[in-house]
Amino acid sequence: MSxxxxxxxxxxxxxxxxxxxxxxxxxxxxxxxxxCHVAFVHDGQPFALPTTHVRVxxxxxVHGAAKGRLLGSxxxxxxxxxxxxxxGLVLGRSAMHHSxxxxxxxxxxxxxxxxxxxEKLAALTALVEHVVPGxxxxxxxxxEAELAATRVVAFPIDEASAKVRTGPxxxxxxxxxxxxxxxxxxxxxxxxxxxxxPRLHPDAAPPPAW
Amino acid sequence: MSxxxxxxxxxxxxxxxxxxxxxxxxxxxxxxxxxCHVAFVHDGQPFALPTTHVRVxxxxxVHGAAKGRLLGSxxxxxxxxxxxxxxGLVLGRSAMHHSxxxxxxxxxxxxxxxxxxxEKLAALTALVEHVVPGxxxxxxxxxEAELAATRVVAFPIDEASAKVRTGPxxxxxxxxxxxxxxxxxxxxxxxxxxxxxPRLHPDAAPPPAW
Numbered sequence: 263m264s265x266x267x268x269x270x271x272x273x274x275x276x277x278x279x280x281x282x283x284x285x286x287x288x289x290x291x292x293x294x295x296x297x298c299h300v301a302f303v304h305d306g307q308p309f310a311l312p313t314t315h316v317r318v319x320x321x322x323x324v325h326g327a328a329k330g331r332l333l334g335s336x337x338x339x340x341x342x343x344x345x346x347x348x349x350g351l352v353l354g355r356s357a358m359h360h361s362x363x364x365x366x367x368x369x370x371x372x373x374x375x376x377x378x379x380x381e382k383l384a385a386l387t388a389l390v391e392h393v394v395p396g397x398x399x400x401x402x403x404x405x406e407a408e409l410a411a412t413r414v415v416a417f418p419i420d421e422a423s424a425k426v427r428t429g430p431x432x433x434x435x436x437x438x439x440x441x442x443x444x445x446x447x448x449x450x451x452x453x454x455x456x457x458x459x460p461r462l463h464p465d466a467a468p469p470p471a472w
Numbered sequence: 473m474s475x476x477x478x479x480x481x482x483x484x485x486x487x488x489x490x491x492x493x494x495x496x497x498x499x500x501x502x503x504x505x506x507x508c509h510v511a512f513v514h515d516g517q518p519f520a521l522p523t524t525h526v527r528v529x530x531x532x533x534v535h536g537a538a539k540g541r542l543l544g545s546x547x548x549x550x551x552x553x554x555x556x557x558x559x560g561l562v563l564g565r566s567a568m569h570h571s572x573x574x575x576x577x578x579x580x581x582x583x584x585x586x587x588x589x590x591e592k593l594a595a596l597t598a599l600v601e602h603v604v605p606g607x608x609x610x611x612x613x614x615x616e617a618e619l620a621a622t623r624v625v626a627f628p629i630d631e632a633s634a635k636v637r638t639g640p641x642x643x644x645x646x647x648x649x650x651x652x653x654x655x656x657x658x659x660x661x662x663x664x665x666x667x668x669x670p671r672l673h674p675d676a677a678p679p680p681a682w
Contacts (some may be wrong), residue, residue: 276540287644297572301519302518307548308512308513309578309587310520311554313572315626334515344521348506348507351602355611356611357596357600357613360607362506362507386568393561394563400653401650402565402650407575412568430670442673443666443677444671444672445667446665447664448663449663449664451660455658456656457657458655459641460640460655461640462655463649465651466651466653467652
């Protein structure tokens with residue numbers, strides 16, 4: 263299936279022309295982002311907490327401490343996982359026509375706690391691979407105690423939509439005569455020079471380059 | 473007041489040593505970030521939607537289309553505004569000791585729709601200034617029609633906490649003998665070269681540099 267069906271809850275109310283239900287669009291955003299926000303309700307109060315995620319096929323996995331607030335409240339209840347990539351500052355010629363270029367995905371789903379050991383281990387391996395490709399083969403694998411102390415929750419990527427803004431500002435026609443600068447300042451999450459651990463082994467492998 | 477009082481809902485359950493209720497810590501994160509996620513509940517379903525924000529004193533403002541889903545559901549109901557800055561990838565010597573360096577703030581608050589014209593205009597001006605300092609003086613100010621079409625919601629920054637992770641990985645003691653590389657890959661949101669609008673005025677001012 264390459265296109266998700268819109269539901270009343272994922273139908274975009276504003277700027278519908280920016281929306282997409284294409285799996286390829288959704289997947290690319292999920293795969294590029296390193297951080298997501300998981301929203302859930304606890305005692306009538308919504309919470310949105312940041313964490314990292316990975317997509318495996320049509321499932322999004324997050325993990326956390328078995329005793330933590332995030333995942334204890336998430337599995338089995340309605341949740342929303344939102345992923346946002348900021349691509350640019352859109353500077354219009356009027357205050358109200360400033361905007362941002364971005365790519366975001368909203369997934370509405372009820373989380374399922376992953377109890378199958380193989381699926382759990384595969385998800386945790388994929389989480390490491392998502393951050394640094396190839397890394398899982400270089401590091402010590404999870405112990406049984408570590409697996410037990412970690413909760414993994416799976417969200418089906420079924421009820422989801424992407425929203426994307428690109429391009430220059432869209433100004434009021436009369437404002438194009440103004441002489442103030444207008445355009446886009448691109449924004450990008452960039453990696454810096456790796457900082458070795460103070461206790462790095464003297465024969466340590468070189469830092470990852472990717 | 474320089475320190476917020478923890479409440480049962482903002483008391484950190486996990487990694488409490490990473491938490492802070494200092495206004496200076498919270499404010500610095502809110503002021504650096506360009507994007508927040510606003511979580512609210514609609515028909516029992518939590519949503520977390522990205523938007524931009526600005527802090528003015530002890531209030532956080534967000535804005536949106538008067539007809540949009542985000543702010544229509546937010547004002548007057550319990551909400552959570554979460555701001556997350558990713559600072560680094562923490563590469564431990566085992567899969568489970570991978571982590572991220574980050575700074576985040578969670579604000580629990582009931583949004584108040586801003587109806588006072590002066591406060592609304594000040595908030596919208598501050599939103600532009602937050603993205604590009606000085607910009608509000610160079611661009612056309614909001615018209616009355618634009619003001620009417622825009623909703624501004626204020627969240628008091630009273631019940632809030634910050635959470636910060638810094639530094640190298642914390643590995644299991646036995647893993648320090650492993651030869652795999654370990655350390656931190658710094659991450660930073662960076663600005664690229666400004667891209668002029670295709671319809672830029674021939675006498676346009678230079679792009680902002682900041």
